[in-house]
Amino acid sequence: MTSVNATFGEVTAERRVAATPLSHVSIELGHLYMEDFEAGPERLREQFRRVAPWAGAVRSSWQNRVPGGRARVSTCFLIDDYFSRFSTPAELVPMVLDAAAECDLTIDYLARESSCAESNGIELARLVEGRLVNDPPPDTNGSRPPVKESGWLCNGARSPQVGTVQAMGRTSPWAPPLQNAKRGHSIFVDVELWDERGGRRTWSCPFLAAVWQLLRLGLLRADGQVPLRPVPRGDGFPDDWESLPAIVQLNPAAAPFSAYTTLSVLSPRFLPVELAVRTILSQVAVDADVLRQVIARSGGEDIQLEEELVDRISYVFT
Amino acid sequence: MGEVHTGLLQNSGEVPESTCHELLNLLSGERVRVSRRPIVHAVSPDLLTGVDCRLPSASRSRIRGAGTVLSRSSITGGRVVQGSSHTRIERAGSDRRQPWSHYLARPGVVEVLGKVKARDLADGFAEEPPPDGLDLGAISARFMDVVQTSSLLDRRTPFKIARTKLRWVAEPGEPAITFTLRSDQMRTIRLVHQGEFTPGVVDLCEDLALHDWLLTSLLVIIERARIGGTSATETAVKLAPAVDHLLHLWMPMARVDDALIPFWESLDRRPGFTRQWQSMVDRVRDQLAVRTLAFLRETGGGKAQ
Structure with a gap:
């Protein structure tokens, strides 16, 4: 008898990861907070006027890079x-769109910040929290669980607590915190990830x-599925934020929401926030x-992507 | 290189597949993978642990490595739990510690900062790793404990049995495998594989660890039963848990990559894992058969005459 090659498969034993369509670059034209809104449409127009040339520069740089x-x-x-x-979305979205149009900018997608915390029953923030792997200080050999300060994340070793009493009654002196991959001197960063009040x-x-950056880079999955996909806009905009989809596609002809790389054009006041993000x-x-x-x-398109995802993110502070 | 810890799930009975899902759900947004044939085997998602420490070295050189260790927990047959960790050691492009994002782009790789000889490292790990060096054992133990301490388990095991630890090192070269029993609980495997390292090597070592634990446990149970040294009834009572909880779990090579099956087969020829298992299973069954016959003679024998 000849031998037979048998193949047996089990769906529950396999790992399937959905793919998402990807643009070359996702440009964030702005981030609107209440204080910006309160300052009126002129503040928005001013921001779009600053952003427009940078968005154009990035667009043409990619056009030069991609064949045809x-x-x-x-x-x-x-x-x-x-x-x-x-x-409300009904009042605010048209105002934003008008201000952008005045500066010859098209907003392809509009997103709500709360959807980065939770949307459609998927807690994206928890998903990302579960994927945090702490940067280990030297002499971390795995024998102890990683030191985690609940709700905080840093890039090195924190200062020992000052004033704790050691043996012989001496108090420990101050010692500096250390950055793990420092170049000469430390730039130690300790970021608060969340706080809890009354169980919330x-x-x-x-x-x-x-x-938000991970969503734009198309790198998040929940049970192997893409957790958030843009929803095409309806005829009007609703009167409450909950009724607005997490990501609305405003331009039917837009390139995909997620991209190989991202660019955010921001006011310099966001610099500390972005250091924390990185x-x-x-x-x-x-x-x-x-x-x-x-x-x-990206390899299939002859595009050499940066290995480290923080290197796929760029900024213009203006 | 890696280390696998294997032990009996802290529960009175076998746990169903649905409980395995909950026990191994270590990362939100990731599924527990389950295969049902030829035996139910559930595996947690892979998780990373960051390390930056001294690496093992037979010549006691001070070698520093930084990177991540890949770990997972698994449950086989609803009965045996394993915590498994491994990492690939690679030469770094530079001698300085890189930003952490560099290492996260290479999950499951530890980069050596400076010069190193692969053989020196492998020998060091298989022998006695330095206490302040990379401790894959502690990481694997935690991945086992996370399951064992779950509130879903009743912690009433049918018998007490120690966990075993299997430390393994794989290198490329002319295929060979050396399995060494170092102590009651510690085993090492030196494996030489053709071509590149594949995750299949980890599966193979986990499968060998599982079956070595089964053999060890059955041996201990038979030893405790003191066959011939105590009453047949007492022996039978002591052997019963083996029949209830262990005998059906022997399923060698169930998840081993075809290309790596020769490694299992060579160990099965010498020392002959399956041969020893079969002879012990026969012994347990014979003892129970003898006890059953005696029982029948005592109770029903009169009627038959």
């Missing part, structure tokens, strides 16, 4: 409905911004299958 100039560029705009609720957790702005993202272990998927896709 067919760069896929999508733009997005984030509205804070998490830390403070103001106005509030995620910090940098943590939600880190989730500290967080440097410690997020993205699913290896998803990373491979994105690298394979």
Whole structure:
């Protein structure tokens, strides 16, 4: 009898990871907080006027890089409905769109910040929190569980507590915190990820911004599925934020929401927030299958992507 | 290199597949993988632990490595739990510690900062790793404990049995495998594989660890039963848990990659794991058969005459 090659498969034993369409770059045209809204439409127009040339520069740089100039560029705009609720989508969205149009900018996608915390029953922030792998200080050999300060994340070793009494009654002197991968001197960063009051957790702005970057890079999955997909806009905009989809596609002809790289054009006042975002993202272990998927896709287009995901994120502070 | 810890699940009976799902759900947004044939085997998602420490070295050189260790917990047959960790050691492109994002782009790799000889490292790990060096054992123990301390388990095991630890090192080269029993609980495997390292090597070592634990446990149970040294009834009572909880779990090579099956087969020829298992199973069954016959003679024998 000849031998037979038998193949047996079990779906529950296999790991399947969905793919998401990807643009070359996702440009964030702005991030609207209540104080910006209160300052009126002129503040918005001013911001879009500052952003427009940078968005154009990035678009043309990708057009030069991609054969035939067919760069896929999508733009997005984030509205804070998490830390403070103001106005309504019906009132605010048209105002934002008009201000952008006056500066020749098209907003392809509009997202709500609260969806980075939770949306459609999926707690994206918890998902990302579970994927944090702490940057180990030297002499971390695995014998003890990683030192975690609940709700905080840093890039090194914290200062020992000052004033604790040691043996012989001496109090320990101050010692500096240390950055793990320092170059000569430390730049130690300690970021608050969330706080809890009355059993209710509030995620910090940098943590939600880190989730937002991961969403834009198409690197998040929940049970192997893409957790949030843009929903095409309806005829009008609703009167409450909950009724607005987490990510609304405003432009039917837009390139995909997620992209190989992201660019955020921000006011310099966001610099500390973005340092915190990078500290967080440097410690997020993205699913290896998803990373491979994105690298394979970009490789297929002859695009050399940066290995480290923080290097796929760029900023213009203006 | 890696280390697998294997033990009896802290529960009175076998746990159903649904409980395995809950026990191994260590990462939200990730599924527990379950295969049902030829035996139910559930595996947690892979998790990473960051390390930056001294690496083992037979020549006691001070070698520093930084990177991540990949770990997972698994439950086989609703009865045996394993905590398994491994990492691949690679030469770093630079001698300085890189930003952490560099290491997270290479999950399951520890990079050596400076010079190192692969053989020196492998020998050091298989022998006695330095106490302040990379401690894969502690990480695996935690991945086992996370399951064992779950409130879903009743912690009433049918018999007490120690966990076993299997430390393994794999290198590329001419295929060979050396399995060493170092102490009651410690085993080492030196494995030489052709071509690149694949995750299949980890599966193979976990499968060998599982079956070594089964053999060890059955041996201990038979020893405790003191066959011939005590009453047949007492022996039978002591052997019963083996029949209830262990005998059906022997399923060698169930999840081993075809290319790696020759490694299992060679160990099965010498020292002959399956041969020893079969002879012990026969012994347990014979003892119970003898006891049953005696029982029948005592109770029903009169009627038959």
